[in-house]
Amino acid sequence: MHHTLHATQVAERLAAELAPTTLGIALFGSVANGTDHPASDIDLMIAVASDPGVEVCQAEGRMAVLTRKTPADLEAAFTHPWEAPAAVPAWRYARLLHDPTGLMARLQTEARAWTWGPLATEADRWAAGELVGLAEEVHKVCGMLALDRPRAAAANRQILALQLCHPMAxxxxxLFDSENDLWDALADAEGPVWAQAWDKAAGVTEADHETGCRAALTLYRLAAAKLDAxxxxxxxSIVRTACDLAAKT
Incomplete structure (x- = not known):
């Protein structure tokens, strides 16, 4: 499609400008795999020796996100359960634009050979641990409903609906190349009970305010049941207390 070709050309020109100060550049995301739309941003992953960070800029009418990471940080993404689900597919489908030392090709090879096996136990523990922090949001939703503060309850309900998805993934x-794919993938994996609750909590399907809040509390209880062990x-004790409160609300 014309917009994909244009975005790819913009990415290549950006990479040529940036190349002299980098260790490698790869095009990630929807433009790389051809699923972009005319307003999609251009995601460039840039390997640098120092000064990592993220820069957003405009290039030829397109938004570009330039993410700079050191080789060590790029490698580490495959070993972190909070990064690997997105990093692995991003590397698998990346388009390598500048790779003077072969670093980017090596990372892509590692991503294509990557499996959950070595990370499985840590992934479960990390996911379970995320529930502890989100227990506070359960208390807030319940408390704000009791105090008739709908905006505060709605804000915390959205936090639950969104932030539960990464540990549950x-x-x-x-594995998801984009967060745009995460929500549907998780709904498919968890099944209709999760999907229906998420749709109500996030506002996909019509539901009154209190029903939406209770749907978010249901999501927390479903996640807790899956990860309790x-x-x-x-x-x-923290998670079960939050679940008990959610069940009574």
């Missing part, structure tokens, strides 16, 4: 061993005894 790790628990379900889901991976919680420490101390963390179980």
């Amino acid at each position: 790790a628990a379900n061993r889901i 991976h919680l420490s005894e101390h963390d179980q």
Whole structure:
């Protein structure tokens, strides 16, 4: 499609400008795999020796996100359960634009050979641990409903609906090239009970405010049931208390 060709050409010109100060450049995301739309941003992953960070710029009418990481950080993404689900497919489908030392090709090869096996236990523990932090959002939703503060309850309900998805993706061993794909992939993996609750909590399907809040609390309880065995005894008490509160609301 014309917009994909244009975005790819813009990416190549950006890469040529940036190349002298980098260790490698790869095009990620929807433009790389041809699933972009005319307003899609251009995602460039840039290997640098120092000064990592993220820069957003405009190039020829397109938004470009320039993510700079050191080789060590790029490699580490494959070993972190909070990064690997997105990093692995991004590298698998990346288009390498500048690779003077072969670093980017090596990372792509590693991504294509990557499996969940070595990371499975850590992924479950990390996912379970995320529930502990999100227990606070359960208390907030319940509290704000009791105090008749709908905006505060709605904000925390959205936090639950969105932030539960990344740990649940790790628990379900889901890989996603873009967050645009995460929500549907998780709904498919968890099934209709999760999908219906998420749609109500996130506002995909019509539901009144309190129903949407209770749907978010249902999501938390579903996640807790899946991950309970991976919680420490101390963390179980926190998560179960939040679940009990959610069940009574």
